[in-house]
Amino acid sequence: MLRREFVALVAAAPAFGEEPPIRVQLTTGGHAHDISFYGVFEGDRALRIDVNPHPSAFRRDLRKSVDVLVMYDMVDVDGEKERSNLQAFVEADKGLVVLHHALCGNWRWKWWYEEVVGGRYLMGDDAGMKKSTFKHDVDIAVKPVAEHPVVKGVGPFTVFDETYKGMWLSPKSRVLLETDHPDGDRAVAWIGPHAKSRVAVIQLGHGPEAHRHPVYRRLVSNAIHWAARR
Ligand SMILES: [Zn+2]
Structure with a gap:
């Protein structure tokens, strides 16, 4: 028992000369x-991940302790303090990865969708634009259309x-x-326009089939490493 614990501890420790973990x-x-x-x-040993959900997510200044913020939430950040902490993080040359339903959060915060994410799922009609729609349980054929570290090693794939x-x-x-799926928008992953932070957006990722898909896992891992400038 003790021996096994010791081995696990040694395996988790970074070897001499190894880069520090991406926080x-x-x-x-x-x-x-x-839960999938x-x-x-799993399997990306370069990451040290703290799960920090709302409402505590942006209560503190994240700049010293976080390299990359991965958002899989669907909450509008409305509090003044929370907004300024999130804004300060993004303005500090950090990394941001926006996954799936996180595209629906902050859909009325212009700075967020125009300057940071570069995309917006409309939760209602707004300024002449109609509410966006979604469709569950479809096979989506996806292909890379650019060369970029986020799609490194990724060829055409299909995901449910x-x-x-x-x-x-x-x-x-x-x-x-x-994708050219008739029930979806063409773009399913992109790089956001922010001038300082690195922002990667992946629309995919609803359920277990996506979560367990090796290409999805690679995309998310690539996105985090690129956002962390690794
Ligand atoms: Zn979903």
Whole structure:
């Protein structure tokens, strides 16, 4: 028993000369999800992940303790202090990875969707744009359309997942993955336009089929490493 614990401890410790871990805050809340989601991060030993959901997610200054913020939440950040902490983090040359239903959060915060995420799932009609739609349980054929570290090692693939349609996409976003599924928007992954932080957005990722898909896991891992400048 003791011996096994010791071995586990040694295996987890970074070897001499190894890079320090990428410190990730994983923020959830506002949307139920299958426990399989946490398996997405299995096998990436470079990450040290703290799950910090709403409402505590942005109560403190994240700049000293977090390298990459991974959002899998669906909550509008409304509090003044929470907004300024999130804004300060993004303005500090950090990393941000926005997954799936996190595209629906902050849909009325212009700075967030125009300057940071470069995309917006409309939760209601707004300024001449219609509410976005979604469709569960479809086979989505996806192909990379750009060369980028986030799609490194990723070829065309099919995933049983959920589509979003009628989103606003910034002309400044750099699209990495596309589908021609009739119930979805073309762009399913892109790089957000923020000038300082590195922002990667992946629309996919609803349920266990996506969470367990080796290509999805690779995309998320690539996105975190790129956002952390590793
Ligand atoms: Zn979903």
